[in-house]
Amino acid sequence: MAAPIKVVVTGAAGQIAYSLLYQIASGSVFGPDQPVYLHLLDIAPMMGVLEGVVMELADCALPLLAGVLPTANPEEAFKDVAAAFLVGAMPRKEGMERKDLLAANVRIFKEQGQAMDKVARKDVKVLVVGNPANTNALICSKYAPSIPKENFTAMTRLDQNRAQSQLAAKLGLPVQDVKRVIIWGNHSSTQFPDASNAVAKIGGVEKPVPAAINDNEYLRSTFVTTVQKRGAAVIAARKMSSALSAAKAASDHMKDWFLGTGDRWVSMGVVSDGSYGTPRDVVFSFPVTCSNGVWKIVEGLTIDDFGRQMLDATGKELAEEKAEALEVCKD
Ligand code: NAI
Numbered sequence: 001m002a003a004p005i006k007v008v009v010t011g012a013a014g015q016i017a018y019s020l021l022y023q024i025a026s027g028s029v030f031g032p033d034q035p036v037y038l039h040l041l042d043i044a045p046m047m048g049v050l051e052g053v054v055m056e057l058a059d060c061a062l063p064l065l066a067g068v069l070p071t072a073n074p075e076e077a078f079k080d081v082a083a084a085f086l087v088g089a090m091p092r093k094e095g096m097e098r099k100d101l102l103a104a105n106v107r108i109f110k111e112q113g114q115a116m117d118k119v120a121r122k123d124v125k126v127l128v129v130g131n132p133a134n135t136n137a138l139i140c141s142k143y144a145p146s147i148p149k150e151n152f153t154a155m156t157r158l159d160q161n162r163a164q165s166q167l168a169a170k171l172g173l174p175v176q177d178v179k180r181v182i183i184w185g186n187h188s189s190t191q192f193p194d195a196s197n198a199v200a201k202i203g204g205v206e207k208p209v210p211a212a213i214n215d216n217e218y219l220r221s222t223f224v225t226t227v228q229k230r231g232a233a234v235i236a237a238r239k240m241s242s243a244l245s246a247a248k249a250a251s252d253h254m255k256d257w258f259l260g261t262g263d264r265w266v267s268m269g270v271v272s273d274g275s276y277g278t279p280r281d282v283v284f285s286f287p288v289t290c291s292n293g294v295w296k297i298v299e300g301l302t303i304d305d306f307g308r309q310m311l312d313a314t315g316k317e318l319a320e321e322k323a324e325a326l327e328v329c330k331d
Contacts, residue, residue, distance in 0.1 A: 004035040004066035008081045010112065011088025011130060012040035012070070013049040015240065019247035020085060025057060025065040029255045030083075035066040041077035042070075042088060074115035081120050083258070085250055086112060086140065089130025099324065102132055106325040109136040113143030122147055125257055125293070128154045129250055133187045134269045134283040135321040139329060141271065141283075150295070153257070154269030156183040156191065156285035158242065158249035163193040163227045167200070167209055170218070177201040178209065182287045183227075183267040184276075184307075185314025186321070191285065192310035193227040195219050197301055220306055261290045265298055276303060278311060282318040 007024055009017050017040075023029055024036060038057070042050050050070045057068055071077050078084065090104045109128070116124060124147060128137035133154040141152035160183045168175040178200045184192040196219075198209035210219060234242045256266050265287040272284040275297050287298040303311060 002034050004037045005030065005082040006037045006039060006080050007083045007085070008039040008041060008077050009085045009087060010041040010077070011086075013042040013046040013053060014087060015243040016087050016129060016246045016250070017085075018053070019244050020087065020250055021053065021057060022060065023247060023251040024085075025060065025062045027064045029251045030258060032064075035064045037067045038065065038069070039077045039079075039081060040068065040070045041074060042072060044072040047072060074112055075119050078112070078116045078124075079119045081116075081124055083254060084116065084120065084124055084126045085129065085254065086126060086136070087129045087250070089136070102135065102321065102324055103328045105130060105132065105136055106139045106328050109140040110143050110329050113140035116140070117144035117146050120144075120147065123293075124151060125254065126152045127250060127254055127257075128152070128269075128283075129246065131187070132321060134285070134318060135325050137269060137283045138271070138281075138322060139325050142326075142329075149271045152271065152283070153253070153295070154187060154283045154285070155246075155250055155253055156187050156267045156269050157253040158246050159183040159187060159191055159193060159227055159230075159285075160267040161245065161249055161252070162230045163195070163223070166223060166226055167195055167198060167213075170223075171200055171202070171209070171212055173200055173202070180265050180287070181209075181267075182265065183285050184311055185278075185285055186318050187269065187285065188314075188317065189228050190314040190317045191228060192307070192314055193224050194307060194310075195223060196304070196307065197287075224310075257290050257295060258293060260292070261288075263289065265289060268295055270295060270297070273297070275299070276301070276311060277308075279315045279319045282315070282322050284315065284318060 137152045137154040141149045163181045168178045181198045182194040199206045269283045269285045272278045274280040288295040
């Protein structure tokens with residue numbers, strides 16, 4: 001059995017963490033032979049709730065769980081971690097503008113970046129789930145200059161999973177038979193769920209999804225808006241935001257990054273190098289493949305006029321968020 005790795009989950013007393021912690025501790029993320037030592041970070045008023053989570057983890061009697069450290073101190077939480085799930089963020093309160101939420105949350109990610117810079121492993125892999133996820137990841141990276149910027153990513157995997165599931169349902173196929181769906185850009189309502197390169201296994205043969213569905217109006221309109229608004233639909237039904245599916249997506253993202261994707265494409269928010277005419281130095285979701293712990297943007301895809309407009313709109317939003325966030329972080 002390998003030596004345990006330290007893994008931190010922030011927002012550990014919250015609803016996404018409640019599903020995520022079991023997946024990490026049971027081996028679904030880092031593999032069945034990799035023990036984990038869990039560091040659980042939340043804010044001081046939540047320490048009582050966190051105690052209950054720690055009790056439940058113990059009661060799961062999981063062989064791969066080497067230990068648990070609950071804490072409200074970021075420097076303790078990030079000490080020597082190999083993987084970081086940054087889930088904790090301030091929820092949007094009534095009357096709060098998007099701008100206020102961004103300001104409150106980027107401050108959290110500035111502080112956590114600074115703590116990671118001091119005490120985390122230099123090869124730590126960071127996944128930001130807390131919203132605004134892309135811009136939080138960018139700020140975190142900026143304040144952790146000793147850690148490579150490639151190690152900071154934002155979650156758009158839930159959007160990818162939603163998109164894949166929508167197409168599979170439309171085609172009447174099992175979800176695993178639909179591949180190469182892409183989420184471009186921001187994890188927000190400007191994201192571009194793109195089926196133009198997707199393929200589906202129909203009758204044992206791989207076919208392009210656009211030809212199989214043969215309905216451009218659906219692919220550019222209903223499909224796109226259904227995925228963009230799925231989070232809001234879940235809130236309307238459940239009166240709480242997506243948690244089970246968000247935790248599953250976070251597990252998928254980190255697992256693929258650590259253990260590799262083979263030739264599968266997955267969508268991850270990563271620091272943009274300007275690929276596909278996107279703004280540089282924002283955390284933009286691209287199709288990537290992962291191997292040996294390193295992600296690589298899928299190159300050479302054709303972007304049509306519709307795609308160009310969609311990529312430009314989400315890129316513009318990210319550039320604006322970045323400017324706002326950098327302004328907030330000045331003080
Ligand atoms: P929640 O409100 O149930 O839990 C959040 C937890 O974070 C709370 O326990 C809170 O005390 C904690 N927290 C707040 N500030 C903190 C700080 N400075 N340090 C450590 N912990 C802190 O929220 P939930 O449902 O677990 O969602 C968490 C975040 O994930 C939200 O920002 C939500 O918008 C985002 N999200 C992102 C998705 C994505 O696809 N990227 C999908 C679904 C949710």
